[in-house]
Amino acid sequence: MATGTSRAGTSRVGTSIELFSGGGGLAMALHDAGFQHLLVNESNKRACATLRANRAVDYVAEEAPPSTLTDPWPLIEGNVQNVDFTPFAGEVDVVAGGVPCQPFSLGGAHKGHRDERNLWPEFNRCVRETRPLVIVAENVRGLLRPSFEPYWDYIRRELAAPFEQRIEGEAWTDHDLRLVKALRSGGDPTERYDIAFQLVNAADYGVPQSRLRVLLVGFRKDLDVSWKFPNPTHSAGALLRSQISGEYAERHPNAPVKDHPGVIPPDDGLVPWRTLRDAISDLPEPTDRAETPGHIHHVGWPGAREYPGHTPNQLDRPAKTVKAGVHGVPGGESVLRRDDGSIRYLTVREVARIMTFPDDWRLEGPRGEQMRQLGNAVPVQLGVAAGQAIAATLDSR
Numbered sequence: 096m097a098t099g100t101s102r103a104g105t106s107r108v109g110t111s112i113e114l115f116s117g118g119g120g121l122a123m124a125l126h127d128a129g130f131q132h133l134l135v136n137e138s139n140k141r142a143c144a145t146l147r148a149n150r151a152v153d154y155v156a157e158e159a160p161p162s163t164l165t166d167p168w169p170l171i172e173g174n175v176q177n178v179d180f181t182p183f184a185g186e187v188d189v190v191a192g193g194v195p196c197q198p199f200s201l202g203g204a205h206k207g208h209r210d211e212r213n214l215w216p217e218f219n220r221c222v223r224e225t226r227p228l229v230i231v232a233e234n235v236r237g238l239l240r241p242s243f244e245p246y247w248d249y250i251r252r253e254l255a256a257p258f259e260q261r262i263e264g265e266a267w268t269d270h271d272l273r274l275v276k277a278l279r280s281g282g283d284p285t286e287r288y289d290i291a292f293q294l295v296n297a298a299d300y301g302v303p304q305s306r307l308r309v310l311l312v313g314f315r316k317d318l319d320v321s322w323k324f325p326n327p328t329h330s331a332g333a334l335l336r337s338q339i340s341g342e343y344a345e346r347h348p349n350a351p352v353k354d355h356p357g358v359i360p361p362d363d364g365l366v367p368w369r370t371l372r373d374a375i376s377d378l379p380e381p382t383d384r385a386e387t388p389g390h391i392h393h394v395g396w397p398g399a400r401e402y403p404g405h406t407p408n409q410l411d412r413p414a415k416t417v418k419a420g421v422h423g424v425p426g427g428e429s430v431l432r433r434d435d436g437s438i439r440y441l442t443v444r445e446v447a448r449i450m451t452f453p454d455d456w457r458l459e460g461p462r463g464e465q466m467r468q469l470g471n472a473v474p475v476q477l478g479v480a481a482g483q484a485i486a487a488t489l490d491s492r
Contacts (some may be wrong), residue, residue, distance in 0.1 A: 107131050107164050108486040109188030112216060112225060114175055117142050118468030119149060119460060120450060121193050122168065124478025126150070129486055130189055132168040133160055136175055142468055143172040144459035156182070172425060175217045180224040189485065190221050191231035193473050215250050216261070223257040224427070226285065229485055230254060230313035233473050236294055238309050245271075251290045252278060254313055258286040284316035291322055295477070299327035302474040303369035304414045304449045309408035310481060320492060325484040332360030334367035338411070347372050349434055350411055371431065372410040374448045381442050392465065393459060399430045399440045407432040414449045419470030429466070443469070451476040 108129035113122040118139040126132065135151060137143050138428035143151075147170065154169035161169065171178055195214055222230055232254075235479035238247055249267055252274040253259075259277045261270040278287075279356040290313040297306040315319050337343040350372060381387055401407060408414050415428040429446070432438050441449075443465045447456060451474050458465040 096461055100280075106259045110186060110190040111191060112136075112180065112183060112187050112221065112227070113168075114190070114192030114221060115194055115214065116146060116170075117193065118145050118472050119456070120472030120475050121191055121231075121453070122146075123150075123452070123456070124191065124473060124475045125191055125231075125481050125482045126164065126168075127187070127475070128482025129164070130482060131161055131166070133187060134171060134180075135168045135184055136171045136178055138172070138174050140172070141460035141464045143170060145468060146170055146299045148457040148459055153279070160186075175214060175221075177402065178221075180221045183225045185226060187225040187227040188489065189229045190218075190225060190227040192218055193233040193471070199212055215253075219253050219257050221474060222254065222288075223260070226315075228315050228318060230288060230290075230311070231481065231485065232311040233478075234309045234311070235348060236307045236309055239294065249274070251292070251311070254311075255288050256282065256286070257288070258283075263295065266418075274279050287316040288313035288380075289316055289322070291324070293324045295324070296327075297474045297477040298331075298368045298413045300480040301329050301366075301369055301373055301476045302451055303374035304417060305412075306416045306474060306477075308473075308477070312481070312485065318489075318492060320488050322488055323484075325480050328365060328480070329368050330363050330365040331368055332363055333365045334370070335360050337360065337367045343367070343411075347376060347411075351434075353411075362443065368413050370411050371408055371414045371449070374414070375445045378442075378445065378448075381439075387444075390444055390454070392447065393445070394442055394462070396440040396442070396462070399438045400480075401427065401430070401438055405430075407438045410434070417446055417449055417470050419467045450474050 106129055110129040111125050111132050113125065113132055113135040116122050116135045122132060122135055134154060135146060137146060146168070150168045151170035152167040154171045157214065161167070218232060225394060249271045256274055256277050259274055261267070290311065292309055292311040294307060295310055297304055312322060312326070314322050334361060339355060339359060344350055344352065378390060378393060380385055381393050383395040383397045385394060387393040405427045407427050409432060418428050429441050430438050432442055443458060443462060446466060446469050447458070450469050452474055458468055
């Protein structure tokens with residue numbers, strides 16, 4: 096794999112294709128981990144505008160591919176079904192994507208494989224057409240519900256043997272039977288992947304948000320590597336210890352003193368979970384309907400309410416899971432409680448910080464669309480943790 100240098104000084108460790116890019120969370124993460132995007136794809140016009148406002152330019156087939164991490168990301172706007180990935184065959188180290196979660200989300204219609212937004216087959220097609228070294232996918236924890244278990248098993252088997260193609264008109268259950276047989280027989284290791292998945296909490300990796308997500312990683316079998324998900328770096332116990340010891344109050348003098356729980360959590364060697372206060376305390380109090388000078392997207396919004404089932408975020412805990420909505424989101428995920436007990440809506444910039452986007456990341460569209468892009472994104476820091484572990488595994492071959 097060639098090397099180069101990004102604007103942040105990160106060495107290039109490989110190449111990648113990013114699908115379902117949305118507002119750019121996972122794309123930004125893999126870029127920061129050193130993977131140079133040969134292509135990013137997204138169908139939503141507002142999300143594409145966001146990508147162009149930051150790192151992307153429209154893909155032109157006749158132009159030379161990017162050669163360093165300072166080059167912009169080539170973007171194809173449009174449905175993934177219409178993208179031909181064969182020109183990238185043999186050139187891609189990682190195929191990654193936050194596959195649309197609505198078919199499997201706890202808040203959705205739960206149609207699963209019957210939902211037209213189920214784009215796992217297109218993700219699989221990209222893998223088949225490019226034959227990458229590594230597969231990375233992210234999805235909601237609802238995918239692990241018992242009702243989806245047979246199809247989740249099928250998704251993993253299909254990615255493990257992407258060249259055992261489904262025949263037109265074939266039921267997925269019949270295809271699954273063929274996949275089981277094919278995987279038992281072995282096959283060409285350059286056409287097989289070792290698939291692993293894990294339910295992770297983004298807070299355990301330095302994201303100031305409690306966000307449970309499924310991460311799937313697959314290495315091509317001929318690489319003969321042993322993959323291990325990165326160990327957590329942050330913990331709830333360490334946060335409580337810091338609040339009891341006074342270390343947290345040294346950083347945040349306005350934070351209330353934590354009551355002693357009677358039993359102090361043992362030192363686990365990890366650093367404290369990052370809290371909402373950690374993420375946003377240096378931002379000025381926003382003004383309703385007015386941009387805060389020096390801080391893009393830091394605009395206050397009136398009308399926050401609290402009622403049963405809709406309670407605000409607490410400043411001294413990680414934020415609740417950011418969801419793809421604004422005022423109508425159930426659970427109070429878009430609201431915070433100030434130190435004086437009053438409440439207000441989080442600004443777009445504050446939510447972007449909760450998702451660990453850099454402060455210069457611009458989001459296009461009205462407020463609701465900006466929030467939707469953030470709610471659907473992969474937290475950048477979580478993606479960086481996975482990307483760096485993948486890079487280290489590839490480098491150790």
